[in-house]
Amino acid sequence: MSNNPKRYSCKQCGDPFDAYPPDDYYTYAMIKKCFVCDALGLGKHVERNYECNGCDTKNTVYWYYDHEHTRIEIINAQSKRRSIGYIIDKFKTK
Numbered sequence: 001m002s003n004n005p006k007r008y009s010c011k012q013c014g015d016p017f018d019a020y021p022p023d024d025y026y027t028y029a030m031i032k033k034c035f036v037c038d039a040l041g042l043g044k045h046v047e048r049n050y051e052c053n054g055c056d057t058k059n060t061v062y063w064y065y066d067h068e069h070t071r072i073e074i075i076n077a078q079s080k081r082r083s084i085g086y087i088i089d090k091f092k093t094k
């Protein structure tokens, strides 16, 4: 395992910044939350904010440990997301 930083671009101004992993465990960086973990409430991540040197924008990086989901988990997450979308659509039409 390494502590090599991941290089990202600031979402605001595009300046590069280095995101260092919080520890040796959470080394898998994502710019968005893993939708399966999010939908199923698994919460296997650490959020870190990195301030851009150029414009002071806070860029959020989600650190996960290298994990995989089973097909069942992915299907469950997709159907959960669909039902959430359905509830929101229903609400809007009122």
Ligand SMILES: [Zn+2]
Pocket (backbone or CB within 6 Å): 010, 011, 012, 013, 014, 015, 052, 053, 054, 055, 056, 057
């Ligand atoms: Zn910036």
Ligand SMILES: [Zn+2]
Pocket (backbone or CB within 6 Å): 034, 035, 036, 037, 038, 067, 069
């Ligand atoms: Zn996940």
